[in-house]
Amino acid sequence: MPRPALFLDRDGVIVHDTGYLSDPAKVALVPGTAALIRAANAAGVPVLVVTNQSGIDRGLLDWEDFAAVEARIADLLAAAGAATDATAACPFHPDHTAGYDKTHARWRKPGPGMITALADRLNIGLPGSWLIGDQPRDIEAARNAGLAGGILTGDPIRPDRALELDNLAQCGFTLHAARSPDAAMAFLKTTILFDNC
Numbered sequence: 001m002p003r004p005a006l007f008l009d010r011d012g013v014i015v016h017d018t019g020y021l022s023d024p025a026k027v028a029l030v031p032g033t034a035a036l037i038r039a040a041n042a043a044g045v046p047v048l049v050v051t052n053q054s055g056i057d058r059g060l061l062d063w064e065d066f067a068a069v070e071a072r073i074a075d076l077l078a079a080a081g082a083a084t085d086a087t088a089a090c091p092f093h094p095d096h097t098a099g100y101d102k103t104h105a106r107w108r109k110p111g112p113g114m115i116t117a118l119a120d121r122l123n124i125g126l127p128g129s130w131l132i133g134d135q136p137r138d139i140e141a142a143r144n145a146g147l148a149g150g151i152l153t154g155d156p157i158r159p160d161r162a163l164e165l166d167n168l169a170q171c172g173f174t175l176h177a178a179r180s181p182d183a184a185m186a187f188l189k190t191t192i193l194f195d196n197c
């Protein structure tokens with residue numbers, strides 16, 4: 001039976017977004033996120049990270065830098081008793097990837113490619129799964145992948161985002177706004193993702 005999962009954006013959700021993060025020494029967890037991941041771990045909900053990393057095709061970091069940052073994140077989470085289960089990263093960008101076309105666009109959020117690829121590999125049921133992101137394009141990717149819903153963290157009520165978000169909340173997809181990881185988890189516990197807890 002496919003299991004539902006919790007998909008997380010990385011930069012701005014798990015770690016502070018410093019812009020094209022390439023130095024492990026600059027990794028800092030967003031407060032509350034480790035507890036959120038730990039709760040998902042305890043509930044047996046897979047935690048899957050989907051992260052746009054256009055800094056790679058921009059030439060600002062390479063995959064070794066990315067791996068070093070990932071290792072640091074894993075260490076910090078482990079120290080807090082938390083672990084993610086898998087990560088997908090997309091290096092593409094329309095202005096920086098040679099021959100960028102719809103194949104690349106499917107991988108890069110708001111494309112659903114990273115979410116659906118992880119779901120295929122790990123037997124994840126998308127209709128019961130949720131995503132937490134700090135950008136409308138994260139939420140759009142969740143909707144494009146057919147998830148139950150998306151949680152937008154941070155300050156979701158900027159006027160320039162209102163219309164974008166209104167559009168996202170349509171068509172049987174639930175959009176929820178949460179100002180903190182704690183608030184996101186409190187909401188998730190009311191959804192079918194944590195039905196058994």
Ligand SMILES: [Mg+2]
Binds near residue numbers: 013017134
């Ligand atoms: Mg982000």
